[in-house]
Amino acid sequence: HVQLVESGGGSVQAGGSLRLSCAASGYTASIVTMGWFRQAPGKEREGVAAIFTGSGTTYYADSVRGRFTISRDNAKNTLNLQMNSLKPEDTAMYYCAARGTGGNWSLTRLYKYWGQGTQVTVS
Numbered sequence: 001h002v003q004l005v006e007s008g009g010g011s012v013q014a015g016g017s018l019r020l021s022c023a024a025s026g027y028t029a030s031i032v033t034m035g036w037f038r039q040a041p042g043k044e045r046e047g048v049a050a051i052f053t054g055s056g057t058t059y060y061a062d063s064v065r066g067r068f069t070i071s072r073d074n075a076k077n078t079l080n081l082q083m084n085s086l087k088p089e090d091t092a093m094y095y096c097a098a099r100g101t102g103g104n105w106s107l108t109r110l111y112k113y114w115g116q117g118t119q120v121t122v123s
Contacts, residue, residue: 002026002113004096009118016086016122022079022096022115030100034072034079037108038092038120045095047106049081059105064090086122093117 008020024031035050049060049070058070069082079096097111104110 002028002031002098004098004113004115006094006096006115006118009094009120011121011123012086014086014088014122017082017084018086018120020081020083020094020096020118020120024077024079024096024098028077031098032100032102033105033111034096034098035105035111036070036079036081037095037097037111038090039095039117040092043092045108047108048094050105051079052102052105061106083120086120088122090120091122092120094120 003025005023010018012018031053033050033052036048037045038048039045047061048064049068051058051070051072067085071080095117096115098113099111
């Protein structure tokens, strides 16, 4: 089993930056993919970015590519999301997720482990 705890959300003005972190604990050796997802009120949860832990390959949603950067500190079992040039449409609850398999990085149903979420508000 894997536990995920997010931190770093908050409120920021448009154009500003935030950095989210996700601390993973438990059987972290089983993790193959880690990702960030977000869900705005009234909308479905969507993939933001993901990283394959073995190769380090990263993936981004078109809406955030060039503004967000996902990274993982393997020694600390921490997943990070640096968010720059934030826009009001980035406002959402952001979730960290992990799974022990590969496949399409953006499919929520393929992720077994989820954090509780951290709110990001851009005004």
